[in-house]
Amino acid sequence: MSNDISEKTINSKITTRAEDFSQWYLDVIREGDLLEQSPVRGCMVIKPYGYAIWERIQSILDKKFKSLGVQNAYFPLLIPVSFLEKEAKHVEGFAKECAVVTHHRLEEKDGKLIPAGELDEPFVIRPTSETIIYDTYSKWVHSYRDLPILINQWCNVMRWELRTRPFLRTVEFLWQEGHTVHETKEGADKNALEMIEVYKNFAEEYLAISAVKGIKTEPEKFAGADYTTTIEAMMQDGKALQAGTSHMLGQNFSKSFEVAFSDRNQQKQYAWQTSWGVSTRIIGALIMSHSDDKGLVLPPKVAQFQVVIIPIWGNDEEKASVFDKVAKIKKELEAENITYKIDDRDGRPGPKFFEWERKGVPLRIEIGPKDVAKNSVVVVERLQGKKDFVADENLI
RNA sequence: CGGGGCGUGGUGUAACGGUAGCAUACAUGCUUUGGGAGCAUGCAGUUCGGGUUCAAAUCCCGGCGCCCCGACCA
Numbered sequence: 385m386s387n388d389i390s391e392k393t394i395n396s397k398i399t400t401r402a403e404d405f406s407q408w409y410l411d412v413i414r415e416g417d418l419l420e421q422s423p424v425r426g427c428m429v430i431k432p433y434g435y436a437i438w439e440r441i442q443s444i445l446d447k448k449f450k451s452l453g454v455q456n457a458y459f460p461l462l463i464p465v466s467f468l469e470k471e472a473k474h475v476e477g478f479a480k481e482c483a484v485v486t487h488h489r490l491e492e493k494d495g496k497l498i499p500a501g502e503l504d505e506p507f508v509i510r511p512t513s514e515t516i517i518y519d520t521y522s523k524w525v526h527s528y529r530d531l532p533i534l535i536n537q538w539c540n541v542m543r544w545e546l547r548t549r550p551f552l553r554t555v556e557f558l559w560q561e562g563h564t565v566h567e568t569k570e571g572a573d574k575n576a577l578e579m580i581e582v583y584k585n586f587a588e589e590y591l592a593i594s595a596v597k598g599i600k601t602e603p604e605k606f607a608g609a610d611y612t613t614t615i616e617a618m619m620q621d622g623k624a625l626q627a628g629t630s631h632m633l634g635q636n637f638s639k640s641f642e643v644a645f646s647d648r649n650q651q652k653q654y655a656w657q658t659s660w661g662v663s664t665r666i667i668g669a670l671i672m673s674h675s676d677d678k679g680l681v682l683p684p685k686v687a688q689f690q691v692v693i694i695p696i697w698g699n700d701e702e703k704a705s706v707f708d709k710v711a712k713i714k715k716e717l718e719a720e721n722i723t724y725k726i727d728d729r730d731g732r733p734g735p736k737f738f739e740w741e742r743k744g745v746p747l748r749i750e751i752g753p754k755d756v757a758k759n760s761v762v763v764v765e766r767l768q769g770k771k772d773f774v775a776d777e778n779l780i
Numbered sequence: 781c782g783g784g785g786c787g788u789g790g791u792g793u794a795a796c797g798g799u800a801g802c803a804u805a806c807a808u809g810c811u812u813u814g815g816g817a818g819c820a821u822g823c824a825g826u827u828c829g830g831g832u833u834c835a836a837a838u839c840c841c842g843g844c845g846c847c848c849c850g851a852c853c854a
Contacts, residue, residue: 397816406848421846423845425845425846473854474854476854477854478854480852480854481852481853481854511854512854543853543854545852545853546781546851546852546853547850547851547852547853553853603854604853604854605854606854607854608854609854612854694814696813696814697813698812698813730813731813732812732813732814732815732816732817733813733814733815734813734814734815734816734817735815735816735817736815736816737814737815737816738815738816739816741815750814752813752814753814754814755814762814
């Protein structure tokens with residue numbers, strides 16, 4: 385009987401995948417404490433536990449980029465509308481989903497604030513930064529000796545999507561966009577393919593998502609690219625999700641923005657360019673590929689906490705001996721660079737078990753008076769839910 | 781942006797045009813503590829703006845927001 389009740393309670397929180405995959409996805413995000421609805425339509429409040437995943441992704445990719453000679457820089461959020469007009473295909477692709485800044489001041493009228501001070505030339509909030517970055521690149525590139533340029537920026541962008549879904553498609557999202565400039569077509573081709581390979585390896589090695597590399601069809605490719613390479617990840621509902629893209633821009637933008645240089649024969653040449661990006665959407669892919677009906681499942685390499693330790697005690701005496709043991713294990717984990725959370729809040733252990741299960745912490749260690757007595761601990765693995773008694777000396 | 785549905789404490793829900801109730805969460809206290817504990821007390825609500833009416837959560841109009849379907853998704 386008691387099983388029936390707990391079953392019911394759990395189901396009331398997270399819809400099963402079989403019942404409604406889409407609702408399940410939303411439930412997992414809510415119960416995992418990743419996002420909150422924002423007062424602005426289609427925008428995300430990314431909560432600390434969700435943002436921690438993004439920070440892990442950032443730190444891993446950032447290291448990888450830098451090892452390939454890429455440097456970080458930052459370009460403006462606002463883009464003059466005239467910049468966007470310069471590349472015909474680019475305009476076509478992005479114009480219809482741009483947020484536009486037209487005023488620079490507010491005036492109070494009847495207790496309301498009315499935009500005032502109309503701008504001569506409106507700005508667009510970047511939907512992507514090719515135009516503003518390449519305008520700058522045109523000033524940086526004079527000689528073949530200036531190349532290649534390998535720059536990345538971590539930032540937010542806005543695309544006025546009409547129908548949004550948490551992580552997967554939002555009006556504002558976080559991403560990184562790499563923008564490279566090369567002397568030759570071969571150099572740019574090589575970079576575009578190298579970066580999609582970086583994304584593929586990242587997805588597989590760190591997110592444990594199997595990703596298929598491919599080339600986008602004509603209508604699907606990036607507006608202004610010669611071709612777009614993509615990694616598509618397979619989700620539990622059988623659908624593929626674009627998890628990262630790398631674009632060969634050819635000379636399309638360099639010609640529109642005069643990114644040109646003198647080559648080794650003193651001839652003017654237009655540069656060959658690429659751009660590539662991964663966004664917070666990949667967190668959606670992460671959620672949809674691993675999580676189950678109990679909630680989030682995080683791969684250890686991107687989990688904020690790889691281990692959660694739940695001390696269990698009844699009285700002060702037990703508490704002292706349990707925490708003594710917790711302190712020892714804490715040191716061992718630190719020595720192995722394993723991230724952990726010690727849930728020492730007052731309260732019964734049951735609710736804590738469920739909470740960390742919902743939040744997808746890969747491994748749970750339970751330490752109570754019985755474990756102190758037996759010189760062992762209880763280890764529970766999130767994915768299989770398997771419970772093991774592990775002797776202290778075998779723990780790590 | 782088109783079609784449909786829905787807006788009530790933080791969350792989930794109930795109330796014929798006539799006392800806004802329940803559950804949960806939260807707070808405090810006591811008892812508990814190895815898989816969602818119990819009792820007591822407390823805090824907290826009708827999306828916004830108009831209208832009809834003696835009286836509106838309830839009826840009408842409009843705004844805003846959310847969900848679903850479609851179009852769109854570079």
